[in-house]
Structure formats: C-alpha cells, structure tokens
Amino acid sequence: MTRFDVAIIGAGHNGLVTAGYLARAGAKVVVLERRPIVGGACVTEEPWPGYRVNTFSYVAGLLRPNIVEDLELRKYGYETILYDPQGFYPFPGGRYMMQWNDTEKTVREIAKFSKKDAAVYPKYEEFWDGVLDLVEPLLLAPPVPLSDLVSQFPGAESEELVRSLFLLSAQDFLDEWFESDEVKTAFATSAVIGEMSGPRTPGTAYVLAHHNIGVLEGSRKVWGFSKGGMGRITEAMARSAQAHGAVIRTGVGVEEVVVKGDRAAGVRLAGGEVVEARAVASNVDAQHTYLKLVPRDHVPPEVVREVGRIRSRGAQIKFNAALSGLPDFVSVPGGPGPQHYGAIELCPSMEYLERAYDDGKYGRFSERPFIDSEIQSVLDPQMAPPGKHVMTCFVQYAPYELKGGSTWEEFKPTAAERVLDTYSEYAPNIRDVVDRWQIISPVDVESTLGMTGGNIFQGNITPDQIFSFRPVLGWSGYRTPVPGLYLCGSAAHPGGGVTGAPGHNAAQVILEDLPKIPV
Numbered sequence: 001m002t003r004f005d006v007a008i009i010g011a012g013h014n015g016l017v018t019a020g021y022l023a024r025a026g027a028k029v030v031v032l033e034r035r036p037i038v039g040g041a042c043v044t045e046e047p048w049p050g051y052r053v054n055t056f057s058y059v060a061g062l063l064r065p066n067i068v069e070d071l072e073l074r075k076y077g078y079e080t081i082l083y084d085p086q087g088f089y090p091f092p093g094g095r096y097m098m099q100w101n102d103t104e105k106t107v108r109e110i111a112k113f114s115k116k117d118a119a120v121y122p123k124y125e126e127f128w129d130g131v132l133d134l135v136e137p138l139l140l141a142p143p144v145p146l147s148d149l150v151s152q153f154p155g156a157e158s159e160e161l162v163r164s165l166f167l168l169s170a171q172d173f174l175d176e177w178f179e180s181d182e183v184k185t186a187f188a189t190s191a192v193i194g195e196m197s198g199p200r201t202p203g204t205a206y207v208l209a210h211h212n213i214g215v216l217e218g219s220r221k222v223w224g225f226s227k228g229g230m231g232r233i234t235e236a237m238a239r240s241a242q243a244h245g246a247v248i249r250t251g252v253g254v255e256e257v258v259v260k261g262d263r264a265a266g267v268r269l270a271g272g273e274v275v276e277a278r279a280v281a282s283n284v285d286a287q288h289t290y291l292k293l294v295p296r297d298h299v300p301p302e303v304v305r306e307v308g309r310i311r312s313r314g315a316q317i318k319f320n321a322a323l324s325g326l327p328d329f330v331s332v333p334g335g336p337g338p339q340h341y342g343a344i345e346l347c348p349s350m351e352y353l354e355r356a357y358d359d360g361k362y363g364r365f366s367e368r369p370f371i372d373s374e375i376q377s378v379l380d381p382q383m384a385p386p387g388k389h390v391m392t393c394f395v396q397y398a399p400y401e402l403k404g405g406s407t408w409e410e411f412k413p414t415a416a417e418r419v420l421d422t423y424s425e426y427a428p429n430i431r432d433v434v435d436r437w438q439i440i441s442p443v444d445v446e447s448t449l450g451m452t453g454g455n456i457f458q459g460n461i462t463p464d465q466i467f468s469f470r471p472v473l474g475w476s477g478y479r480t481p482v483p484g485l486y487l488c489g490s491a492a493h494p495g496g497g498v499t500g501a502p503g504h505n506a507a508q509v510i511l512e513d514l515p516k517i518p519v
C-alpha cells in the first residue's frame, strides 16, 4: 500500500494550493475529495445544458498573485477578466452611480451625489492603498497575535487604523468619510457580504477591508471574473498539483483522521479504506475537523470548548439563473452596456441594508433583500448558449434556520419571489428574462461542502475571529493539538475568500515539520 507524505482532506481551492506547494517541494501528496468534482466553493457547474453556473463563489480578485505565479496557474488555464465598472448602483427615481476602475471617472460619478464626497474619494482610495501595503505581507505568513500586530505599527496613524478597521461598524467608518447616503451605501455592501451583520454592527469595517485587498491584472482593490467560471481556477490548481505528482481522488469522503500513538497517521474513508500518511492536512472547517473527524479523546477539552464557540453563521442565498435576455434597468435602459459588466448592487440606502439585516437577525429571510448580482456571460460569452445569459445573485439576509418552522426546501419558492420582486423594482422585465433558477441556501452550503452553518468563510471574519483568534486562540498557526494534523482551509488565517493564502501558509508550516516526522 502506498504511504503518502501528506493526505489532504478536501479539494477546495486551499487544499489544492497546499497540494501544489507540497508536490512542488517533492512531497508525495494525496488529495481526497468527497464531491465528484474538485474545487469546493470555487466551482462552475452546468445545472442546465450550456449554462456555466458559478454555484457558490462568483467573483475573482482575492487570489494572491504570487500563488498564481508559483503554481504557474496561467499555464494550466487560469485567466481573468477585470471588469469595468466595478459596480453599478441603481437608486430609486432613476438615479445611479458607477464605480469605475479610473478614479477620476468615479469622482465624476460621486459628484452627482455630493461635491464634498467627490473631493474626498481620491483620499479614500489612498487610505485603502495604505491598508493594503500594511496587510499584504501579513496574509502569507502565520498570524501574529493582535497585540503584536498593533505594536508592529507604532504611531498615531497606525493606532488610528486599528481603531477604525477593528472597532468601528461600516456605518460609523463610512460616516467619517462621506456625507451622501448613496455613496456610503455603494461602499457598505462589501462590509456585510457573507456576514450575518448589518452595517451598524461593530467590526464590519474590518469585513470591508477583507474585501478590499484584491489584486487582479496588476490593479489593486478590484474584482473580476475567472474566464470560463470560478471552476477554471481550481481546475488549474488541480492540474498544476498533478503535474508535480499529486494524486487527486474525487468521490471519496473522509470519515476519520487515523491517530496512531498520539500522531495523525492517515485517514479512513467511507467504506473503510485507510490511506496512510506521515501527516494530514484538513481543508474542512475547524468544527468538522475537530469535532467530527478526529477521535474525540485526541482533542483537549479546552479546544473542544473553543471550537464550539466559533461563530459560523450563514447569511445568504445564491439565486443563480438562466436568462433569455438581459435585465433592462430603469436608470440605465437598454444594453448590453456598462450597467451589465460588473457587480450590480441592488441596495438603495444604508437604512434599507440595516433593515434587511433586522429580518435576518430575527430568523427571517429579508422582506426586501440586498442583492449583489453579476451577469458574467456579457463579457464572457462561453458562460451561456448563444444569445442567452447566466446571472448569479448573492442575496442577503438568509438565516440558516428559518423562524416559523419552514425548511429551506419549502421556503425556496417564496425566497425566489422576493428576489424577483426586489429585482423588478430596478429592472421591471426581470421575470420575462429569467428562464430557470436555482437557490443555494445556507443549508445547501453546509450539506454540500461541509461549511458549518452555511457560512461562506468557514467561520465569520469579524475581528474576534481573525489573525491569532482564527480558528481558536492557541491553535492559529495551522498546527493542531494532534501532532501531524494541520488545518489548511479558510478556517485558518487569513480566512475566507478565494485567496489561496491559508493553503499556502499551511504548506510552508508542513514543509517545515516534514523532515522531523518519521518516514
């Protein structure tokens, strides 16, 4: 029987990144994925013939450029499209704002709402560049304790950064920059995406920062599409790892981490097969890894307690649809045009967003949800049959457990109606052009991928659950209390999003340890 150096549980993008780095360093690696396809939350599927649907994640930008280079992902099919404008924000009464990649063009858009805000915007951009300068080096290394982090950047300016990014709500943070509610709303949606938090929840300024660290095609703080769909990213990662000898098996669920003596020594698959390895890396979240996969007597009670405390609340549904035509927006009619190119953010005000959250907070799907929608086929025609389109909507707020006793399966038609009702306020033809739809609920995210609570990040990314707090205090550096077992997924620093960073960092730690592990 082959004994591997490292067995990786799960072929999410982070598991594949770990595999890629380990295989390149000469380790014998096997990746074991429960689903029939690789990619985890970064996949493209065809629920309807010819329509390539980004089932879960849908926009690219966070993947660290050095990982793209190190793993030669372009050689294996990774290609991106930087969209421009980044965002189209229609408001009631036919007004709208576009956020362009060109600062001056955006300044002109903002001036439609406030001359003062228009003047401030270039400084706001500079602020985020400064944040990126500070944060980028921290992403690709094990996390430092928050106290060390603060002391690394002495001086009033850095303290100010800590105050605003870690302690403020998005509302308070944006109030300090802008006066126009529309302008604040345009920027606030990124502060709540994936979080069961409203713009007035303390700590959401950090979530905004987390979504502002993207780098794509040489531009910073931007998003785009993965050409052919998000699945092309993970297919490229898989090919890259395989080209260096990694074995990837799909359709094999891991049931248990095998512990021999006190060390992780492999995994047992559903069906009983044991795959032996000198080390095991889990791409699955901390709750599943510690509480379901590792035999309980090998996890110290204090770690069990800490893991039980991790907040992992899903907040969203995905509404994915096959379209026979494009939404015709009241504020920018016709098209295809820039209104269709990038993120279409349907959220008219800060209060609307907070009220949408109020519903979610009390266990209800928002009466009037906030919708982040993209139609990738406009810029990337291979995503849909000729003349057709594919639309993805990330919709908040959608609690994992619905008050009133409905299951998500029962509730999906009602949720779809609310999405379409809301959309039609901005594009009245939406019902005419939606041919087919599917809803991916938080329960689906959990049952398909193993993300507890349907949380898209493998654990919320609020300031109490990042850096050395992630996933639990004392075990934030990819190693675990079981020697030879590592966490390599988004549950670990620096958290969720298709960044590849946890997978990269875990690989470095494993490579440090492997020479010390008996062959």
Ligand SMILES: Cc1cc2nc3c(=O)[nH]c(=O)nc-3n(C[C@H](O)[C@H](O)[C@H](O)COP(=O)(O)OP(=O)(O)OC[C@H]3O[C@@H](n4cnc5c(N)ncnc54)[C@H](O)[C@@H]3O)c2cc1C
Pocket: 009, 010, 011, 012, 013, 014, 015, 032, 033, 034, 035, 038, 039, 040, 041, 042, 055, 056, 057, 058, 059, 060, 061, 062, 252, 253, 254, 255, 283, 284, 318, 445, 448, 449, 450, 451, 455, 456, 457, 458, 488, 489, 490, 491, 495, 496, 497, 498, 499
């Ligand atoms: C709906 C949704 C929308 C999102 N949108 C975006 C976006 O647009 N942009 C972005 O950057 N990020 C987005 N994210 C977040 C991002 O996709 C995730 O944070 C990231 O993909 C997680 O990657 P991962 O490798 O850490 O884990 P995962 O992708 O969760 O991978 C874990 C893998 O382990 C497998 N697995 C689970 N249990 C077992 C087992 N017992 N045995 C074997 N295999 C197992 C799973 O099937 C899965 O393949 C989104 C996520 C979701 C869910």
